[in-house]
Amino acid sequence: MSLINALRKSLLPAKCAACKSDIESPGICQTCYPTLPLFGSEEGNLLLRPDINRMFNLPECDGLSACGWYQGQLGVWLKQVKYHRDRHAMMIVRQIIAKQWAHLHLQQLIQADACVIVPLATTRLLNRGYNQVYQTWQKLLTHHQIPILTVIAKRTRPSHVLLSKHARQQNARHAFYLTGDIQHKRILIIDDVITSGATMNAVAALCKQAGAQSIWACATCITEL
Template sequence: MSLSHVLAQALFPRYCACCQSPVAHEGLCTPCLEALPLFLPEEGNLLLRADIQTQFSLPDCDGLIACGWYHGVLKRWLCELKLHQRRHAARLLRQVIAYQWQRYCFEQVPQVDTAVVIPLPRHRLINRGFNQVMQTWGCVLNGQLPILPVLSKRMTRAQQTLNRRARLHNQNQAFSLAGSLKGQRILLVDDVITTGATMNAAAQLCRRAGATQIWACATCLTPA
């Protein structure tokens, strides 16, 4: 540890967000990070898991990776970021995502060339002021994968208010894609996958634009 770190820790002590033990860098201590109930990257493609395959409808995606289920601290931090714009929550999520992404890369899952982030509709982006997926995954993937701003989203009804069928219809109307993804292997990134309707609608467009492989990627999957 450098002298400046020692000084900073003495003057402004930092504590793990879970166990409150002193940490050198803001966020979680290593034991707390490793104890989070994350999916195991050595399992590979989550769509090969029977429970996940039956719950999420992603016929246009070749694979799926994620950090964990949408509950516990992951759910709390995602809500804090999305609804209250807590920077602290964004930092913790980035730490978890970077950790999980590194473990997936170690397993060479998935092999992709380019990332595409699921966009917010313009009015929601203006209201919120940021896209939480860019604030988390965008920062982690930056420098590792090109992030192509090819997708845009029209105004739709909030998915949470709709049933499964209405969600599908809502999403099929929602996206447009500018440009070509010919021959590209795509990582399609969102924060939470609930039914798969949003993700799959975007995947369909990527496929039509020439993507040869599409991996869905999310911070969390909503449990059944």
């Protein structure tokens, strides 16, 4: 450890992001991590769970993975990333994504040739200044050598936040269009939160129509509408 790092550690000790107790390095302590609403390594393809399959309309997807439920402290951190670009929350969410992905990687559950990150409409991207999905997932995808394809673009549509499940499905139709070739590729589609499945399924349908071999949906969190 360098002298500078040693001084920083002694003067500014790392705190658990949840309980604020002292820990060796920034992140979540071993006591708090198991209390987060995360999916266990044994869950596998979440679409095989009847309760989750009923919640989300994802007929165009061959599988679904997520880090956890959009609730509790995990939901708080993701909101801080999404709406405030909070750097500390982003670091925590990246750590959680990396740990949960490690379980999926060991199981060889996801076989992907490339990844499509659900895009924001251009106006929303300009207003916000960043795509929170790219910000939290890009480092891991690069590490695992999964190329990110910018082949999907989004037309401006009303926000889904206040819409019903049916209205979300209608709003998502024709919201996206293809700008590149994905024929015969196994595609991983990533979003930050899946609520009704309308957005994810619309992107998946477009990829299937374009000749994708298979589609696996992945999200940082899922939540029931």
